[in-house]
Amino acid sequence: MNKFVRNLLTEWRKLKLPFENETIIVAVSGGADSLSLTIALADLRKRKKLNLSFIVAHFNHNLRGTESDKDAEFVKDLAEKLNFEFAYKIQNPKSKIQNQSGNLEQNARNARYDFFNQVAATYDAYAILTAHTKNDQAETLLFNLIRGSGLDGLAGMRPIRNQDDFLLVRPLLNWASREETESFCIENKFVFCQDSMNEDVKFSRVLIRKEIIPLLKKINPKIIDSLSQTANLLQEDAASLQIDIEKLPEILSQSELKEMTKPKRMSVLRAWLKKMRGDLRQLNLKHFESLENLIFSRKSGRFVELPNYERVVKKEGKIFFEKSRVEKSCSDN
Numbered sequence: 001m002n003k004f005v006r007n008l009l010t011e012w013r014k015l016k017l018p019f020e021n022e023t024i025i026v027a028v029s030g031g032a033d034s035l036s037l038t039i040a041l042a043d044l045r046k047r048k049k050l051n052l053s054f055i056v057a058h059f060n061h062n063l064r065g066t067e068s069d070k071d072a073e074f075v076k077d078l079a080e081k082l083n084f085e086f087a088y089k090i091q092n093p094k095s096k097i098q099n100q101s102g103n104l105e106q107n108a109r110n111a112r113y114d115f116f117n118q119v120a121a122t123y124d125a126y127a128i129l130t131a132h133t134k135n136d137q138a139e140t141l142l143f144n145l146i147r148g149s150g151l152d153g154l155a156g157m158r159p160i161r162n163q164d165d166f167l168l169v170r171p172l173l174n175w176a177s178r179e180e181t182e183s184f185c186i187e188n189k190f191v192f193c194q195d196s197m198n199e200d201v202k203f204s205r206v207l208i209r210k211e212i213i214p215l216l217k218k219i220n221p222k223i224i225d226s227l228s229q230t231a232n233l234l235q236e237d238a239a240s241l242q243i244d245i246e247k248l249p250e251i252l253s254q255s256e257l258k259e260m261t262k263p264k265r266m267s268v269l270r271a272w273l274k275k276m277r278g279d280l281r282q283l284n285l286k287h288f289e290s291l292e293n294l295i296f297s298r299k300s301g302r303f304v305e306l307p308n309y310e311r312v313v314k315k316e317g318k319i320f321f322e323k324s325r326v327e328k329s330c331s332d333n
Helices: 003-014 032-046 066-082 104-122 134-146 178-187 204-219 223-240 254-259 262-277 285-296
Strands: 020-027 051-060 085-090 127-129 160-162 167-169 302-306 310-315 318-323
Touching (some): 051 066, 051 104, 254 285, 285 302, 285 310
Parallel strands (some): 051 085
């Protein structure tokens, strides 16, 4: 058994994933990471180590013209060759991601995961697998550090995350590097797809991958391992401060927030804003510093502007979240 396949099987056991009688969705772009995961799963099934139904799911963002179509055809052929079922969706040209408001990368991610969730629901799947590696973890930590994220953001991605009725699992996250996934594909004579958008440094993650990490490697050649390990360590601290979002009220008490330690208060504010907004996108350190000032201000009627015409308002000892169409910038200072 190839070392890569053996490592995947070891991680499968560590994550306590099922070995039989379940359906698993595998998110496949055609790149080296998702390709290596898919052919390793096929190897384990062939060896009768896994008796599972696998569905290869591919979302065509329709952003790169014929290149996108070729990737989709490649993944379809791969699924047929490995005897996996194939689920596919192409982005509607009339509602292309690039025409939506907000961040292109985030819009693309949302559309992709909406599709994966739909496939999982259709097949009553146990889990969705994605092929994030240690490199992705390192890039996530740096991305969140640069934008001023809190502890939860610096803890990066978790290998398992609970969805509504299934799991999101990243079985390569703790042990595989991008170099290893590429080598495994080459060893098995699979030519993986190359996404031209992964070369465009106007995207923050590409800039981190192509320019910042190579610079850091000059200081520490094992920077990927170091950052990945740091994220894993921070996950333990983040877990100790984890807040049950569902139990948070929609209106917070100023006095209760003031009595908390700062780490606890920041965790509550982050969880509360995630509940009220749906996510923490576009929020950075300056927003949370302004919220800290707002909480300790003695004056009522103050508010902090957030992105997308949202704001947090303090009135009569209560902290409210609201949508605002007032474009005028205002701070608590």
